[in-house]
Amino acid sequence: MKTTTSLILLLIGSITACGGGGGGNSNNVPGSTSALPSSSDKSASSVISSSVQSSAISSSSHSSSSTAETATLKVVGYTPSWSTSAAEIQYSKLTHINYAFVLPNADGSLQSLPEPQLLQTIVSNAHANGVKVVVSVGGWNDGDDSAFVAFAKTEEGRNRFTQEVIELVDTYQLDGIDIDWEYPNPGSEAENFRLLMAQLAEAMHSDNKLLTAAVIASGNTGNGVVAEVFNYVDFLNLMAYDKNSGDHSPYSYAEASIAYWSARGLPKHKLVLGVPYYARPSWSAYKTKVEENSANACRDTDGTDYWNGIQTIRQKAQLARNYGGIMTWELSEDTQGANSLLTAMTEALWNQPASFVCN
Numbered sequence: 001m002k003t004t005t006s007l008i009l010l011l012i013g014s015i016t017a018c019g020g021g022g023g024g025n026s027n028n029v030p031g032s033t034s035a036l037p038s039s040s041d042k043s044a045s046s047v048i049s050s051s052v053q054s055s056a057i058s059s060s061s062h063s064s065s066s067t068a069e070t071a072t073l074k075v076v077g078y079t080p081s082w083s084t085s086a087a088e089i090q091y092s093k094l095t096h097i098n099y100a101f102v103l104p105n106a107d108g109s110l111q112s113l114p115e116p117q118l119l120q121t122i123v124s125n126a127h128a129n130g131v132k133v134v135v136s137v138g139g140w141n142d143g144d145d146s147a148f149v150a151f152a153k154t155e156e157g158r159n160r161f162t163q164e165v166i167e168l169v170d171t172y173q174l175d176g177i178d179i180d181w182e183y184p185n186p187g188s189e190a191e192n193f194r195l196l197m198a199q200l201a202e203a204m205h206s207d208n209k210l211l212t213a214a215v216i217a218s219g220n221t222g223n224g225v226v227a228e229v230f231n232y233v234d235f236l237n238l239m240a241y242d243k244n245s246g247d248h249s250p251y252s253y254a255e256a257s258i259a260y261w262s263a264r265g266l267p268k269h270k271l272v273l274g275v276p277y278y279a280r281p282s283w284s285a286y287k288t289k290v291e292e293n294s295a296n297a298c299r300d301t302d303g304t305d306y307w308n309g310i311q312t313i314r315q316k317a318q319l320a321r322n323y324g325g326i327m328t329w330e331l332s333e334d335t336q337g338a339n340s341l342l343t344a345m346t347e348a349l350w351n352q353p354a355s356f357v358c359n
Contacts, residue, residue, distance in 0.1 A: 073320070073321065073325040073349055075327075076094070076237060077327070078098045078328065079097055079098065079330060079331045080330055081099065082114070084118060086125055089122065090342055091126055092129055094126075096210075097131060097133045098135075098178050100136045100180075101141075103138065103139075103147065104151060106151055108160035109161075113135070113168070116172075132175035132210065134178045135169075135177060137165070138182060139182065148193075149192075152189070152192040152195070162203050165177050165200065165203065175209060176204050178214065179197070179211075183215075184224035185224050186220065190224045193224060193226075194229055197211070198228075198232055210234045211232060211233050213236055214239055215238060217256070217257040218256055218257050222260065222261070235324050237272050240273060241274060241329070246281060247301070249307075254316050254319060255319070269324045272320070276307065276329055277330060277331070280307075281305070281306075286307055286341055287335045288333075290339060294339075297339040298359070310356060315348075326349055328341070338356045339356050
């Protein structure tokens, strides 16, 4: 492994994401794509070796996304292992499900996947509905990103991480991987993140799998994701929430996040706007707010708590139509009834009539 990986440093600056990663379905409605076949077995060293062999291929054959992806909107739903019921997921309204989370160790290995049976059920149900499933690695983790920092700074750590990601994708017949490092800082961490994402892009895209990442809404920490990373990912999920402990995700914050990443050169079709299904400062789920008072479905505050009600979610979805689509944290916090945020979100995204009318 080490003899081949030493060559990757000579190529890492020029690797771009291979075509066919397919960030969305082939039609402009969820649930229209059949499941990708499970990937064939491979090691990180063979992936890196293949990048050496393919380095002479012209850059035109390494387009960052397919034509179909460029024209397709994504509806991405994060679903956490600790609060999800596979039966309650509205698969027909999604294009992608991000299963959260598996944590990395400082040596690049992965910790045990939480609730593996749950993931298997979700993958089976999702693929039956033409929905892609990826596992998200990382998460907020109480602000502790030390494992990412440690393994990403060495070849050995990046190689082990890549190998374990490949094995995870193969084992659960996933459609790719989502990296949620919160957050690489500008400087050496940014460069190590770039090296890691370049290597993961080669591993995932060579097998027609997705590579995505969740990123901060805006600000200096966003510079920890250098522009070259845009070439490696199929799309980025913009976490345009948690601006503060009060009105944390107004429409203006969505606009500001889009403006920030657009100004940095992120292509429109790779920009997926994130929205919250919870309130702050209480951290109550949207469904809890609606249970407390049905009027909360159509407003963003009760005077003490702040969230995104149906009308704001629709406005954000209409905004997201101009880009790569929309993402939510997280699906289990939604209602299952007529006032579902996911329903309102997808109707607005696909320019369909509203089934729930706010007075």
